Amino acid sequence: MAHIEDSFKAALYRITCPDSATLGNYFLGFLPDEAAVSIQDHLAICPLCTEEIAQLEAFLVETAVSPQPSTAERIKIWIAKRIPTGGQSRGGLGTPAFAIRGDDTGPLMYEAGDAQLSLEVQDDPEHPGRKAILGLVLGIETASVMVQLFFKEGEVGTAVSLDDLGNFTFTGLEAGKYELTLTGLDIEIQVQDLFI
Numbered sequence: 001m002a003h004i005e006d007s008f009k010a011a012l013y014r015i016t017c018p019d020s021a022t023l024g025n026y027f028l029g030f031l032p033d034e035a036a037v038s039i040q041d042h043l044a045i046c047p048l049c050t051e052e053i054a055q056l057e058a059f060l061v062e063t064a065v066s067p068q069p070s071t072a073e074r075i076k077i078w079i080a081k082r083i084p085t086g087g088q089s090r091g092g093l094g095t096p097a098f099a100i101r102g103d104d105t106g107p108l109m110y111e112a113g114d115a116q117l118s119l120e121v122q123d124d125p126e127h128p129g130r131k132a133i134l135g136l137v138l139g140i141e142t143a144s145v146m147v148q149l150f151f152k153e154g155e156v157g158t159a160v161s162l163d164d165l166g167n168f169t170f171t172g173l174e175a176g177k178y179e180l181t182l183t184g185l186d187i188e189i190q191v192q193d194l195f196i
């Protein structure tokens with residue numbers, strides 16, 4: 001009985017819960033004060049979101065660059081280089097699994113150290129006039145990778161985590177110039193001057 005009550009409670013909580021991206025933004029201090037306060041209020045009553053924040057925190061502690069990297073290897077920073085995409089890609093990197101539309105431009109392809117990155121920019125069906133980015137990264141450990149997107153003109157950012165297969169999605173984006181950063185346990189990949 002207690003179990004049933006628990007899962008019922010869980011379902012109830014989740015209806016009013018902010019999504020993971022919003023929680024991530026809250027945690028990183030990206031939200032405007034007003035929005036942050038409402039998340040704070042929600043956290044006070046929601047064990048599930050509190051747990052999610054705790055996981056984010058644990059992740060950041062794990063990935064934090066120590067001020068004295070004595071023996072630990074420094075984090076590798078890779079600047080992504082755009083690869084021209086005419087026809088097939090030599091690296092064998094496919095398009096994201098969910099990119100099934102017959103788009104004529106195709107994804108933007110990047111090489112960054114050992115990693116290959118594909119970014120597909122498209123219209124966001126849920127937000128008219130806005131854009132969405134469907135991304136896929138291969139060649140790195142996908143666990144505990146956070147993807148951050150900074151809108152250069154507005155100096156605002158948003159963050160999502162990478163799924164097990166290396167996929168990530170940003171939606172509701174204004175057109176303009178962005179910078180994308182993938183941060184893992186020992187790597188950071190930067191895509192500078194991303195125009196969408």
Ligand SMILES: [Zn+2]
Pocket residue numbers: 013014016017018042046047048049050
């Ligand atoms: Zn919640």
